Each structure stands twice: as structure tokens, then as C-alpha cells.
Amino acid sequence: MxxxxxxxxxxxTAVVMSSNPASAITLKVNAGPFSSYSDAKTVTFDDGTAKDPNGFVTYSNITDNIVIGSKSGQYAAPYGDDTKYLTIAPVGSGVAGSTGFVTLDFKEAIDYFGFYAGSLDSYNFVDIYSGGKLLKSFSGSDVPTAIADGSWTSKEANMFINLVGENGEKFDRVVMRTNGIAFETDNHSYRLANRSVPExxxxxxxxxxxxxxxxxxxxxxxxxxxxx
Structure with missing residues (x-):
């Protein structure tokens, strides 16, 4: 007995030790050009480069993707944004930022990434990876309360989008891409994941x-x- x-x-004991719920990444939004997460670090592009002053994230596939203002048929500044920002357009489109995608690699795992999106479109995408494995892909149409119609001025197409790792979910790479002109974002924010055992x-x-x-x-x- x-x-x-x-x-x-x-x-x-095995059940208790493996009782971490299913992982997930959820989308949340807030108004305004900056993250509502006070513990997040931010890349603003204000110096005309895609360099993280904190040294935790590296941008790749960047050419002339940092712009300011709006140019008809090419890019539109996120609503109310008069600073420099990142634009991405399809390869071969002949406009600024026509690299097709931009990759963000983080030196340490993060559990949160956010950005101010301008004139959001259904053909704008964000892919989330961990250790080379694709965890989740989001399009402009997936964003809660958003109307991804490319409007330059509506709050439904210009908002701060937060991707939050729930239940201990972590990731270390973000790919931002687009199938149409264009994908404009600013104030990229991230939070280093808690290194301790969850809860x-x-x-x-x-x-x-x-x-x-x-x-x-x-x-x-x-x-x-x-x-x-």
C-alpha cells in the first residue's frame, strides 16, 4: 500500500510542477503615441536611426526606413506624430522603406512589445518568435477595436498596440512586415521578461x-x- x-x-508532484497554464500572447490597445506600461523601454527613432539606446534590441533589414512627415503614395505619419518613425513597404514598390519587413532581435527574452501604429491596414503584420519558433502572427484586422482601413486621422486606425505575453509566455524576436504601402510605426516599447519562476x-x-x-x-x- x-x-x-x-x-x-x-x-x-509532477502535476503540480507542470501546472503552468497554456501560454498565449494577447493584443491590447491604448490611445496616444506611447506605451501605457510604465516599466517598458522605448526606441523612438528620433535620432534618425533604429538603434536601441538601452542596447537590448537590434534592428535588421533597415535601409531608408526612418522618415518624418507624410508623402502621398508612400507613407503617412501616425496621427499627431511630428517626429521620425519607421515605415515599411513591399520590396520593389519604389518607395521609402521598401524592404518588405524589419526584424527586431532581443538579447534577452521579453514578455511585452508595443508600438504606435499609424494608418493601420489589414495587410500590416507582426510575427512573434521564440528561439526561432513562430508563436503567433497578427494582422491589422486582428487588433481589438481597430478599423484597419488606412485612415490617417481616425483613432480606430491610429493607436498604440500592445502584445502581451500571458501565463509566462516569452519571446525574443519580432518581425514587422507588410504586403502593401505602408506599415508606419513609432515608439517601439518592450519589457524584459521576469527571470524568476512564474508565480x-x-x-x-x-x-x-x-x-x-x-x-x-x-x-x-x-x-x-x-x-x-
Whole structure:
């Protein structure tokens, strides 16, 4: 009986230790040109480059993607944005930023990425990766409350988009791409993932409950044996 109990307890421990819920990345939005997450670091492009002053993210596939203002048929500044920003257009389109995509590689895992999107379109995409594995792809049409119609002025097409890792989800690469002219973004923000075990207090509580239950069962079995 005690051997069977030991096997059962090992099974209980395995269940507790692997009780992390299914991972997910969710989309959230806020008004204005900046992230609502106070602990996020931001790349503004204000110096005319795609360089992170904090040194955690590296941009690649950049040519003439940093622009300012609006140019008909090429790019439109996010609403109310009079600073420099990033634009992406399809390869061969003959306009500024025609690299097709831009890749952001993070030196450490993050659990949050956000950006101010201008004149959002349904053909604008964001791909999220971890260790080379694609976790999720979003299009402009997936953004909550958004109307991805390319409007230069509506709040439904100009908003700050937040991609949040839930339940301990982490990622280390973001690819921004577009199938049409153009994908304009500014104030890229990110947050380094918590390096500790997710919800340690909750995990310790579960283990404590399991240990207490196991002790009670063993004690009960011993008492029963003595009485018998």
C-alpha cells in the first residue's frame, strides 16, 4: 500500500510542477503615441536611426526606413506624430522603406512589445518568435477595436498596440512586415521578461498543500495499521 502511495505522490508532484497554464500572447490597445506600461523601454527613432539606446534590441533589414512627415503614395505619419518613425513597404514598390519587413532581435527574452501604429491596414503584420519558433502572427484586422482601413486621422486606425505575453509566455524576436504601402510605426516599447519562476508563491503554496495532504494520508494509514 505504501509503495502505491509513493507512486501516487510522485504523480501529484509532477502535476503540480507542470501546472503552468497554456501560454498565449494577447493584443491590447491604448490611445496616444506611447506605451501605457510604465516599466517598458522605448526606441523612438528620433535620432534618425533604429538603434536601441538601452542596447537590448537590434534592428535588421533597415535601409531608408526612418522618415518624418507624410508623402502621398508612400507613407503617412501616425496621427499627431511630428517626429521620425519607421515605415515599411513591399520590396520593389519604389518607395521609402521598401524592404518588405524589419526584424527586431532581443538579447534577452521579453514578455511585452508595443508600438504606435499609424494608418493601420489589414495587410500590416507582426510575427512573434521564440528561439526561432513562430508563436503567433497578427494582422491589422486582428487588433481589438481597430478599423484597419488606412485612415490617417481616425483613432480606430491610429493607436498604440500592445502584445502581451500571458501565463509566462516569452519571446525574443519580432518581425514587422507588410504586403502593401505602408506599415508606419513609432515608439517601439518592450519589457524584459521576469527571470524568476512564474508565480513562485502560488507554486510553493501548491507544493505545501500537496506535502500536507501526503503527510495526513501517511499518518492515517499508520493509525489504521495500529488499530488493526
Amino acid at each position: 505504501l509503495k502505491k502511495l509513493s507512486i501516487a505522490l510522485l504523480g501529484l 513562485p508563491n502560488a507554486m510553493l503554496g501548491l507544493l505545501a498543500i500537496g506535502a500536507f495532504g501526503a503527510t495526513s494520508v501517511v499518518k492515517g494509514l499508520k493509525d489504521k495499521t495500529v488499530k488493526d
